Amino acid sequence: MVFSHHMVFSRRRIGAAAALVMAGAALAGCGGGGSSTDPDRGRNAKSFSLTITRNAIEGGKNSEEAEWITRTVIPRFVAAQKAKGVTAKVTFRGQGVDDEAYKTKLALDLKSRSGADVMDIDGIWVGEFAQAGYLKPLQDVVGAPADAWDGWTTIPASVQRLASFEGKRYGIPPATDGRVLFYNKRLFERAGLPAAWQPSNWQDVLSAARELKRLPGVTPVQLNAGTAMGEATTMQGVLPMLAGAGAEVYADGKWTGGGAAVKQVLGLYAQIYEREGLGDPKLQQEAKGRDKSFEEFADGRIGILAEGDYFWRDVLNPRSGVAKMKTRDQDVGYALIPAVAPGKGVRGQSFVSMSGGAITVLNPGTKYPRAWRRPPPGRSGSAAPT
Numbered sequence: 392m393v394f395s396h397h398m399v400f401s402r403r404r405i406g407a408a409a410a411l412v413m414a415g416a417a418l419a420g421c422g423g424g425g426s427s428t429d430p431d432r433g434r435n436a437k438s439f440s441l442t443i444t445r446n447a448i449e450g451g452k453n454s455e456e457a458e459w460i461t462r463t464v465i466p467r468f469v470a471a472q473k474a475k476g477v478t479a480k481v482t483f484r485g486q487g488v489d490d491e492a493y494k495t496k497l498a499l500d501l502k503s504r505s506g507a508d509v510m511d512i513d514g515i516w517v518g519e520f521a522q523a524g525y526l527k528p529l530q531d532v533v534g535a536p537a538d539a540w541d542g543w544t545t546i547p548a549s550v551q552r553l554a555s556f557e558g559k560r561y562g563i564p565p566a567t568d569g570r571v572l573f574y575n576k577r578l579f580e581r582a583g584l585p586a587a588w589q590p591s592n593w594q595d596v597l598s599a600a601r602e603l604k605r606l607p608g609v610t611p612v613q614l615n616a617g618t619a620m621g622e623a624t625t626m627q628g629v630l631p632m633l634a635g636a637g638a639e640v641y642a643d644g645k646w647t648g649g650g651a652a653v654k655q656v657l658g659l660y661a662q663i664y665e666r667e668g669l670g671d672p673k674l675q676q677e678a679k680g681r682d683k684s685f686e687e688f689a690d691g692r693i694g695i696l697a698e699g700d701y702f703w704r705d706v707l708n709p710r711s712g713v714a715k716m717k718t719r720d721q722d723v724g725y726a727l728i729p730a731v732a733p734g735k736g737v738r739g740q741s742f743v744s745m746s747g748g749a750i751t752v753l754n755p756g757t758k759y760p761r762a763w764r765r766p767p768p769g770r771s772g773s774a775a776p777t
Contacts, residue, residue, distance in 0.1 A: 436477075437476065437477055437478065438477065438478035438479070438480075439477075439478075439479060439480070439758075440479075440480040440481075440482070441479060441480070441481045441482070441508050441509065442481075442482050442483075442484060442507040442508050442509070443460065443465075443481065443482070443483050443484070443507055443508070443509045443510070444483075444484045444485070444486060444497075444506070444507035444509075444510045444511070445457070445460070445483075445485065445486065445510070445511040445749070446486045446487070446488065446490065446493040446511065446749075447460070447485050447486070447487070448485035448486060448487035449461070449485065450711075451487035451713065452486075452487040452488070452705070452713055453487075453705050454705070454711040455704070455705065455708075455711060456705075457483070457485045460483050460485075461483050465481045465483060468481060469481060484507060489621070489678075489679075489681075489682075490513065490621050490622060490623070491621040491622075494512070494513070494516060494621075497510060497512060497520075497525075498520070498523070498525060500754075501520070501525035501526070501754065501755075501756075502523075502525060504755075504756040505756070506754055507754060508753065508754050508757040509751060509752075509753060509754070510751070510752055510754065511565075511749040511750065511751050511752070512562075512749065512750055512752055513622055513747065513748075513749060513750070514553040514554065514564065514747045514748055514749065514750045515622050515625060515626060515747060516622070517553075517554060517555070517556050517561050517562070517750055517752075518556045520561075520752075521556045521557075521559075521561055525755075526561050526562075526752055526755065527561075527755040528559040528560060528561055529559075529560045529561060529562065529753065530559065530560070531755075532753050532755055532757075533753070537560065538560075542563075546563075546564060549746075550564050550567050550746075551564060553567060553746070553747065553748065553750060554750040554752075561750070561752055562750040562751050562752035562753070563750070563751045563752075564748060564749075564750055564751075565748075565749065565751055566748050566749070567746050567747070567748045568699045568700045568701060568746065568747060568748045569699065569700060569744045569745070569746050570626065570627055570631050570697060570698065570699050570728060570744045570745045571697075571698070571700070571725040571726060571727060571728060571744065572590070572596070572695055572696070572697055572725065572726045572727070572728055573688070573695070573696045573697075573698055573702060573703070573723055573724070573725050574588060574599075574694060574695045574696075574723070574724050574725070574726065575688065575691055575693070575694055575695075575722060575723065575724075576721075576722050576723065576724050577691060577718075577722050578603060578606060578609060578691060578694045579599075579603075579694070579724075581606055582599075582602040582603050582605060582606055582694070583602060584599055584602055584603075586724065587724070588724060588726055589726045589727065590726060590729045591729055591733055591741070592729050592730065592731060592732045592733065593635070593659060593729065593730075593731050593732075595729065596612065596695065596729070597662065597663075597667070597669065599611075599694070599695065600612040600663070600667075600669040600694065600695060601667070601669065603694035603695070604667075604668070604669060606694075608692060609691075609692055609693070609694055610670060610671045610674075610687065610692060610693045610694070611669045611670070611693075611694045611695065612663060612669050612670050612693075612694060612695040612696075613670060613671070613674065613684045613687075613688070613693050613695065613696040613697065614627075614628050614632075614659075614660070614663060614670060614697050615627045615628040615675070615681065615697065616628055616660055616664065616670075616672075616675040617675035617676055617680075619675065619676055619677060619678055619680050619681075620675060620680060620681050621681075623681055626699070626745050626747050627697050627698055627699060627745075628697065629656060630745050631697070631728050631743055631744060631745045632655075632656045632659060633647070633652055633653065633656050634730075634736055634737040634740075634743040634744075634745065635728060635729065635730040635731050635735075635736045635737075635743045636651075636652035636653075636655040636656055636730070636731050636735070636736075637652055637730070637731070637735050637736055637737055638650065638652035638653070638737065639737055655731055674687075682713070682714075684696065685702070685706050685707075685713065685714040686714045688707075688714070688716075689706075689707055689712075689714040689715065689716040691722075697728070699747070703719070703723070703725075707719045707723060727742040727743075727744070728742060728743050728744055729741065729742055729743075730742065730743060
């Protein structure tokens, strides 16, 4: 993730010459279903159909992603295949639903050996989908080309691990992201807080929230909690705070139990939602609570909100966001997430984040797992930042 001076986030994307390499199409084939597990099946096909799905839809959720796939990725991939004498038909089935609903649909599709050939799942789901048998390692699905792909050299090892489980690759990470504390500068000004705000510990966050509480109709802080928030509670709430308390959820071959760091995180939640009333507990219980929190922030009714850079790009985006905020560029600031105290975060850090993002995976039931050939001369099959 890159932060610019004007708070514009950019993500590492894949080169356009063989854009669907990123989407897995260079390794995958098409047509969900089929029971064979032979990675060589369909490798010499001169025509095929491919279906892609993501939780993105034009005019709605992740609209820019949907536009990029339909207007750039698919046409260029089809043209590259045509240059090699192959006829490819690619269909994008965009979704625009809550993350948990999207996850359920994918799980049902994969369990029944149906659904799209190429799909995006949240990186945090890779392990459970693999353990359930819904996904197979890339090496099993497509054979040797999975590890021989030269695009791996352009993806940092730490980012590759987002798509790995127990040492095996299950997909391709087309991008990554990070978490910060977003805040409303106008509300900060009204509360007598600095426009250039950077808390150095958890108490600084709580102190700012107490000042914001003086403003009528304003929820001081939104820190995702509860099952209704789904993975947002994990990635935008518990895990960054746990890292800030000096622990990881899994380290040295062991899962974190009820240690001191976990108790500190639970204590922070209790202070925000129970003891001081600095957050709105109802938002954490409602099925649409996360979407509602987006709308309330955009309307100037939430002061501080912990989220990923997705929030800036696709939620508050004045042009295409799901909760458009016309004054985003002027009124929204961000701060790094502080550790409980300076130097007390994981690995002795004073500031922490959590990197995640979508992982592009292949349906193990695809009919053409190796409908792939080297790009024609002059075209690159490697990933490259754009």
